[in-house]
Amino acid sequence: MVAPKVPGSAEPDPHDPLAGRVRMLDPATAVRRADSARPMTTSYFEDTVLLAGTPELRGSELATLAELARERGWVVSVDPRDVRELEVLGRADLPDDAYAFVLEHAGFGVRISAEPGEVRHPVDAWPLLEDLVDKTGAPAVAALDHVLAATVGIGGNPFTQPLPFTQPLPFTQPLPFTQPLPFTQPLPFTQPLPYAGLTEYAVPGSGGRTPTAWVGPRPHRRHADGADVLRSADGTTRPVVALLDTGTRTHPWFPDSVVVRDPQVLGVPVGTPGATEGRGMTVAPLTGPLDAATGHGTFISGLVHQRCPDAVIVSAALYGGSGAIEEHDLMRSLRRLLTYHLLGVSGRKGYLPIDVLVLSFGYYHERPEDVDFDGPLGRVLLGLARAGVAIVASAGNDGTTRPMHPAAFAPRLAHWHPPTPAAPLDPTVPPLLAVGAQNPDGSTALFSNDGPWVTCVRPGADVVSTMPVELTGALSATRDLAGGHRGEIRRTVDPDSFAGGFGIWSGTSFSAPVLGGDLAEALLREREEQSPAEPAAWGESTERRCAAAWRAITETTGLTPH
Structure with missing residues (x-):
């Protein structure tokens, strides 16, 4: 995902979204607290520390951070983007208890910079974070700003x-x-x-991204479209699946009645402003191969639509074609999505209540054994779950048991059927679900991560789904001839032209939306059998949603709260 530097140039590559800010934590040389375990390798943004809550709530930690930073010749400041968004949130016209709920599960970034005139230490969030935890003893409220990813980069397999x-x-x-x-x-x-x-x-023909033809009928909705996207003509409330990914691009399967693109909260995008896939120039702009993640969000949308055609897909662009994601951006997007959801639950026009959230990316934490690891991100995910959103995350493709997050926020299980949690699960809060990948024959894919933190597996190798019809790269057919018998063009298969609208791809990225679609279908079946629920206050409505999410989880995975 990190693009190579131009030979002979000391300047960062402008096509590298991470240029100049990313460090790799080296377990052999990283400073650490005397009572802590040696950290594991991870990558993070050197100039940011994440804190749970709001700046007002974390005034003490901010003061301590400022003091510790000063000792190293640095200064800290709350990221102004978080300040502005919290101000916007105050104008969202949420009920007071719902507004307090969002703030309780919020988080923000603290930027680190060199103090003018000081050059004693290069800026580095890791030693500052270790000092903060050592001094305050509160690991649950602070974390590194990890680099998350959705695709393989050019650096190797x-x-x-x-x-x-x-x-x-x-x-x-x-x-x-x-x-x-x-x-x-x-x-x-x-x-x-x-x-x-x-x-x-990764090889076309063995599961790698490649064009294919869809010859069957398009997915059929059982319930005809109604006056708005949420309710069908017969009054059935459609399940809503949210995708934070690369966005959903042009495809015949995805009219506005199926996909709500680029949702906003009071004019602020739920996703990352400016996130675009492009045509495929990030990795090598002079030769033009497709970006590693180009088409990722559209492919995921197609899998959800195949499993539950009646679902509404809310698609927000979180990252571009390179596949790189800043945890801070993810945390802000999740906070905005929580606000969007609560506004939808309260019936505000232009907002939809979210039933299922699919996250198809991840990172490896430096200390996954810590009970309170990554509190800021974990807190906002917990807020969504407590608000009745079932969260599904992909387990990763390294063929390792090392937990990958956010999937590893899932409860630990004993692997027999039905799956049994190692600790009792809260019956009022649906748990996050981690999904591994299956081959077409039902066996577990060799690449799929696994362990007691993986909830279940779903098809994820050699799967067929939608691709943007305008997507094409620099590769071309090996033979291209005009003047066939019927005057048509004759050619071999263009290996990266997706004008036909469909492709084959592999990864746990695609197992997660399959389960997400299964959950949506289970919710839809329940709603078909019940009369529409009467409007309720947001708290009562949230309780109903949590109970319904748990029933869908039990039906699709066998997991129960007992």
């Missing part, structure tokens, strides 16, 4: 890729000059070593 922020969720095509033509690709069991094992899933 997953098991050889040293930087966690290139954590692949879908397996993507290698650079064009190393990619054999599909028809010369040996069968998987005869593949040479460079394409054996996990890397097979």
